[in-house]
Amino acid sequence: MERRTATFQKYLFVCENVRDGGRVCCGPRSTGFVEYLKNYVKTKGLARKVRVSRTGCLDVCAKGPNILVFPDNVWYSAVTREDLDQILREQIDPLIVEESTLPIEPPQLRVRSC
Ligand code: FES
Numbered sequence: 001m002e003r004r005t006a007t008f009q010k011y012l013f014v015c016e017n018v019r020d021g022g023r024v025c026c027g028p029r030s031t032g033f034v035e036y037l038k039n040y041v042k043t044k045g046l047a048r049k050v051r052v053s054r055t056g057c058l059d060v061c062a063k064g065p066n067i068l069v070f071p072d073n074v075w076y077s078a079v080t081r082e083d084l085d086q087i088l089r090e091q092i093d094p095l096i097v098e099e100s101t102l103p104i105e106p107p108q109l110r111v112r113s114c
Contacts, residue, residue, distance in 0.1 A: 008051040009095065011070040012037055012087075017057040025057070033065065033084060040088050044096055050054035 014034050018027035037052045058066050063077035069091050076087055 006071065009049040010051075010072070010091065011053045012050070012091065013055040013058070013068040013070065014052065015056070015058050015068075016054045016064045017061070019057070019061065022059070024064070025032065025061050026066055028044060030065035030079070033067070033079070036081070041092060045087065045096055046092065049095055050092060059075070075097055 013053035014030055014037065016030050016034070017025050018061055019025040024092045034052055034054050042049055042051060055068070060070060060075075060077065065077075065079045066077055067076040067087065068074070069076070072091070074091070078084065079087070
């Protein structure tokens with residue numbers, strides 16, 4: 001066994017589980033969510049910081065579709081396609097670092113030898 005810290009800064013777990021017998025579940029209602037979220041993450045250059053993953057049942061089927069954000073432990077339930085942009089604004093946009101906000105490197109001192 002190997003133990004280490006998480007590779008990504010943030011994980012979005014999107015339930016796509018389909019339950020037998022027509023029981024309520026996330027699966028059919030979350031179709032396309034992963035692709036939409038992944039595409040946004042990629043276009044913002046955050047693929048090394050954020051992982052969007054499909055997941056099986058998160059045990060809150062009746063409240064689905066469900067998205068769990070880790071390590072924040074934030075749950076989004078009854079998510080619709082129209083809600084995805086809000087989730088991205090809340091969870092992903094704060095990770096975008098604008099070039100103008102990066103710390104400016106202090107000038108290097110040059111030491112002259114006599
Ligand atoms: S099917 Fe998504 S939480 Fe159970």
